[in-house]
Amino acid sequence: MRLGVAALPRDRSFRCLPARDERWGAPPPRAGAMLGGGARAAKPSFVSYISPEEIHIKEPIEKEVNPHLLPGELLLCEASTVYKYVQEDGSNRGTYGKLVCTNFKISFLDDDSASDDNEPQFKNKIVGENDITLQCVDQIYGVYDEKKKLLTGQLRKYPEKLIIYCKDLRVFNFCLRYTKEEEVKRIVSGIVHHSQTPKLLKRLFLFSYASAAPNNTDGRNQTVMFETLEDWRDELERTKGNVKYKAVTTNEGYRVSEKLPLYFVVPICISEESILKYEGRGIPIWCWSCHNGAALLKMSAFPKEQDDSTSQMQKAFLDGIYKTISKPPYELLKMDDLSSSLPSLQDIQTAYTRFKQLFLIDNSTDFWATDVKWFSLLESTNWLEIIRRVLKKAIEVAECLEIQHTNVLLIEESATDLCCVISSLVQVMMDSYSRTKSGFQSLIQKEWVIGGHGFLDRCNHLHKSEKEEAPVFLLLLNCVWQLVQQYPPAFEFTETYLTVLSDSLYVPIFSTFFFNSQHQRDTNKSGECLKTQSGPFRFLTVWDWSVQFDPKALAFLNNPLYAEKPKPDRSQRKTARFKHQRQLSLPLTPAKPSTKRGFFREETDHLIKNILGKRIGKFINSSDEPPNSLREFYDSWHSKPVDYHGLLLPRIDGPEIKVWAQRYLRWIPEAQLHGGGTIATAAKILDLMEEVQSLQVKMDEEHSQSVSGDVHSAPMLRNSARLSSLFPFALLQRQSVKPALPTSTWKDLEDEDDLVKRDDEFVDLSGDML
Numbered sequence: 001m002r003l004g005v006a007a008l009p010r011d012r013s014f015r016c017l018p019a020r021d022e023r024w025g026a027p028p029p030r031a032g033a034m035l036g037g038g039a040r041a042a043k044p045s046f047v048s049y050i051s052p053e054e055i056h057i058k059e060p061i062e063k064e065v066n067p068h069l070l071p072g073e074l075l076l077c078e079a080s081t082v083y084k085y086v087q088e089d090g091s092n093r094g095t096y097g098k099l100v101c102t103n104f105k106i107s108f109l110d111d112d113s114a115s116d117d118n119e120p121q122f123k124n125k126i127v128g129e130n131d132i133t134l135q136c137v138d139q140i141y142g143v144y145d146e147k148k149k150l151l152t153g154q155l156r157k158y159p160e161k162l163i164i165y166c167k168d169l170r171v172f173n174f175c176l177r178y179t180k181e182e183e184v185k186r187i188v189s190g191i192v193h194h195s196q197t198p199k200l201l202k203r204l205f206l207f208s209y210a211s212a213a214p215n216n217t218d219g220r221n222q223t224v225m226f227e228t229l230e231d232w233r234d235e236l237e238r239t240k241g242n243v244k245y246k247a248v249t250t251n252e253g254y255r256v257s258e259k260l261p262l263y264f265v266v267p268i269c270i271s272e273e274s275i276l277k278y279e280g281r282g283i284p285i286w287c288w289s290c291h292n293g294a295a296l297l298k299m300s301a302f303p304k305e306q307d308d309s310t311s312q313m314q315k316a317f318l319d320g321i322y323k324t325i326s327k328p329p330y331e332l333l334k335m336d337d338l339s340s341s342l343p344s345l346q347d348i349q350t351a352y353t354r355f356k357q358l359f360l361i362d363n364s365t366d367f368w369a370t371d372v373k374w375f376s377l378l379e380s381t382n383w384l385e386i387i388r389r390v391l392k393k394a395i396e397v398a399e400c401l402e403i404q405h406t407n408v409l410l411i412e413e414s415a416t417d418l419c420c421v422i423s424s425l426v427q428v429m430m431d432s433y434s435r436t437k438s439g440f441q442s443l444i445q446k447e448w449v450i451g452g453h454g455f456l457d458r459c460n461h462l463h464k465s466e467k468e469e470a471p472v473f474l475l476l477l478n479c480v481w482q483l484v485q486q487y488p489p490a491f492e493f494t495e496t497y498l499t500v501l502s503d504s505l506y507v508p509i510f511s512t513f514f515f516n517s518q519h520q521r522d523t524n525k526s527g528e529c530l531k532t533q534s535g536p537f538r539f540l541t542v543w544d545w546s547v548q549f550d551p552k553a554l555a556f557l558n559n560p561l562y563a564e565k566p567k568p569d570r571s572q573r574k575t576a577r578f579k580h581q582r583q584l585s586l587p588l589t590p591a592k593p594s595t596k597r598g599f600f601r602e603e604t605d606h607l608i609k610n611i612l613g614k615r616i617g618k619f620i621n622s623s624d625e626p627p628n629s630l631r632e633f634y635d636s637w638h639s640k641p642v643d644y645h646g647l648l649l650p651r652i653d654g655p656e657i658k659v660w661a662q663r664y665l666r667w668i669p670e671a672q673l674h675g676g677g678t679i680a681t682a683a684k685i686l687d688l689m690e691e692v693q694s695l696q697v698k699m700d701e702e703h704s705q706s707v708s709g710d711v712h713s714a715p716m717l718r719n720s721a722r723l724s725s726l727f728p729f730a731l732l733q734r735q736s737v738k739p740a741l742p743t744s745t746w747k748d749l750e751d752e753d754d755l756v757k758r759d760d761e762f763v764d765l766s767g768d769m770l
Contacts, residue, residue, distance in 0.1 A: 065098060065109040070126070070509070072205070072212035073104045077190035079183035084108050084130075085173035099174060101190045104205040104508070106132045106164070108172070122553045122728030124500075126507060132172065134205070135461050136506035137195040138165045142188070151192050158184050162191075168503050169359045170667050198464045201456070201524060206508045210537040213509075223543040224442040226450045227518075229263045235446070236265060238433075241289030244268055250275045258519040259300075259414070261450045269324040274317075278302070282318050284325060284409055287423040287447065290430065294401045296408050296423055297325075300415040301337070325407065332406040338418040342393060343386050345417060345470040352471045355383035359664045367670050378659075387478055388657045391650045394425035394479075399633045402430065402647060416452045421476045423447050428480060432565060432645040436492040437558070440480075441543045448473065454516040459505055461514060473513075477502050481660045482650050489563040490644040496728065497557040499663045500549075504542045511539030556728055560685055563644045666729040677725020 067075065078100040086093040097110030108130040127133060140151045142159025151159070158181075162174040176184045224231050232247040246268050251260050257280040265286035266275065275283050284297040302314045326333035343351075358377055361367045370377060378384065400406045412419045424434075424447045433439040448455075455461070457468040477498050484491050484498065505513050515521040525536040540547060545554055637649050650656075665671040724730040 065111065067100050067102065067107050067109060069102065070104060070209060072208035073102050076101050076103060076194065077186045079179050079187035081178045083175035083178065085175065099187055101187060101194060103208060105134060106191055122556055124548050126509060126548050132164060132166055133506050133508060134195045135508050136167050138167045140164050140192055140196060152196055155189060155192065158188050162188060165360050167506055169356060169664060171360055171362055196463060199462050201462065204508050204514060206511060206514050207537060209509045210539050215538045221543050222438040223445060226446045232263050232265055239289040241286065241295060245286045254519050256280050259452050259517055261452065261518045267325050282314065282321060284321065288427050290401045292405050294405050294407055296401065296426055298410045298415045298419040298423060301411050301413050333409060334400050334406050335409045335411060337411045338422065339412055342389060342418050348386060348475060349470040351382040351386050354381040359668065361668050364670060367668060384657045387482065388652050390421060390475065390479055391482060391652050394422055394429060395634060395649055396630055397422060397426050398429055398647065399630055403633055416454060417472050420447045420451055420453050421472060424476055425479055428483065429648050435490055440493060449512055450518055452517045455513045456516045459513065473505065474502060478660055482657060483648060485658065486651055487642065487644065487648055488559065489561050490648055492559055492562045493557055494559045495662050502663060509540055510542040512542040560689060565645045662726055662729065666726045672730055673725035679723050679725055679727040
């Protein structure tokens with residue numbers, strides 16, 4: 001169970017609401033008609049557990065509200081008098097407004113859209129609370145006579161209600177009953193056409209925005225883009241890999257392969273003729289060098305289905321390549337074919353598709369109905385198990401590099417999917433630079449953007465082929481989150497940073513995640529076909545966060561508890577080592593590890609244990625145990641204090657692999673702790689930081705010292721008791737009054753006297769969910 005069940009008093013005095021139109025499931029056209037005036041209320045036709053005073057239905061907006069359009073954004077269609085339901089319950093609460101569709105987004109506008117009052121503290125300047133970029137739309141359903149139907153292509157009949165499921169796991173419900181028929185046809189057809197049908201690359205809003213927007217972004221971006229030969233040479237020098245490896249220019253003009261970047265790094269002994277022979281296939285490409293000289297490499301494999309003569313030639317070629325880089329006992333090489341040791345892309349896509357369905361919640365009833373069987377549903381998705389297997393593989397590679405001093409060659413058909421995941425994870429675990437914000441962004445540029453990961457196909461931005469779709473980059477972010485929540489002081493960035501990075505996958509004003517390769521981006525940079533653009537497009541990079549957030553919001557991306565690497569003190573050789581806190585108070589993470597085996601704290605009542613306890617064994621007892629040597633390495637490392645600037649190994653046993661709460665639960669009110677969670681701790685820390693900064697300023701003034709320019713201040717989170725545990729994405733949300741559990745379940749709960757007598761409370765999320 002994700003949350004504890006709120007206890008209810010025995011003497012319940014629930015009120016009834018006036019009748020509504022059950023067929024349409026829609027609100028009346030006017031709020032006054034629903035709540036009634038002085039007239040006698042009609043006999044109720046259904047029971048509600050929400051009092052009439054809690055129902056807030058806003059009148060249809062009378063003043064004109066126009067959408068905020070970005071440069072290059074065009075309004076395509078719109079519909080007035082659309083009713084947007086509030087997600088968290090089935091009481092038909094909501095507001096009237098205008099639904100519009102542009103070449104960039106779908107947007108709902110009500111009378112609050114024109115007001116700056118009560119603006120959220122963490123506001124995205126590009127995508128608003130009621131905005132959905134066309135690339136963020138996952139599926140669209142229409143409701144016909146209370147039956148849901150998936151909407152694709154041409155529509156013969158138009159729905160009474162529109163449900164939009166988003167890739168960031170938001171769910172929007174719109175009632176079209178009181179909208180004009182012609183407007184319904186235009187808006188529904190427009191939304192389905194522009195968000196679900198295949199399109200050409202240059203029809204993406206990315207090109208419209210690049211041709212119209214002024215290029216005045218912040219130039220202080222410290223991210224290494226790896227677009228020049230100098231960038232690669234600097235990276236070789238930083239990792240001390242320039243002794244055995246070299247940056248090559250063989251692919252200039254993309255004469256070797258369009259899938260390879262312009263510049264890349266290979267072993268010094270590899271000749272240019274070898275690189276040219278098979279279009280870069282079979283060539284070990286350097287990723288990173290360990291401090292002891294061992295290197296991590298990747299290689300694109302040859303196609304498996306070949307005739308005998310071709311296979312023999314390729315085998316002889318590979319044998320020659322291996323001999324040049326494997327020279328025992330001085331230079332050892334271990335090859336790892338990821339296509340056989342990790343799940344396939346199809347398995348990853350299937351698991352994630354099942355997993356995300358657990359969080360695409362339409363209403364409270366759906367949430368509480370599935371909550372009782374949460375463990376079995378979560379286990380059946382296999383998503384957490386895939387994360388565990390990927391982390392285990394990264395530990396294996398780290399053990400080879402760190403302990404065995406062995407070069408590791410990752411092999412994959414294209415070397416642009418799982419190779420990117422493992423190589424990135426290994427560097428995050430072994431290189432503290434990759435745990436800084438600029439270092440992590442440079443890593444993504446090197447291994448993913450320039451490395452040739454097919455973001456366009458894997459995210460299915462053009463809706464051309466679902467067979468190519470797979471959440472490979474999201475898999476990496478989920479794995480990195482496991483490390484961030486296990487070792488917070490080791491990372492300069494926060495989980496909020498990872499969450500907004502995952503959201504940016506679907507914001508087509510940045511080129512970072514909208515091409516399959518560097519070649520595809522370079523060849524589509526030309527703007528000659530546009531009258532407004534005489535030269536090449538100047539695309540934005542996602543790493544300039546000032547485009548999306550103001551300085552106050554940007555502070556949420558930085559970890560105030562980051563243990564910065566101390567400057568070496570030559571007078572003192574031995575440096576103090578940081579004491580490792582095994583678990584810190586983070587979302588879905590208990591503040592103190594339990595001595596019991598399993599997910600539950602000692603205080604968890606026996607009722608919850610009886611409901612969910614049977615599922616524990618399947619999570620803890622895994623048949624896929626690490627080999628003995630790897631297990632010894634794993635156990636030995638975890639038995640010692642952790643240096644936050646050295647090697648980090650994730651905990652992967654049993655319930656240590658958790659659900660990324662902030663990303664997957666942020667839109668579900670029932671999953672929020674009001675006035676609790678990480679935000680309560682963060683508020684105290686930030687208040688303390690503000691006080692320390694204020695004292696420092698006073699001390700400087702007393703000593704007549706000049707105060708340095710702008711002091712970097714974190715956002716003040718006072719009144720944290722009013723905020724949700726999933727702040728900054730979920731602010732003040734109304735708690736669910738009564739979970740709509742089956743009657744039999746409520747009867748069982750009512751028999752528990754101790755539970756009924758207690759005040760409303762929530763059970764610790766970490767134990768029950770994961």
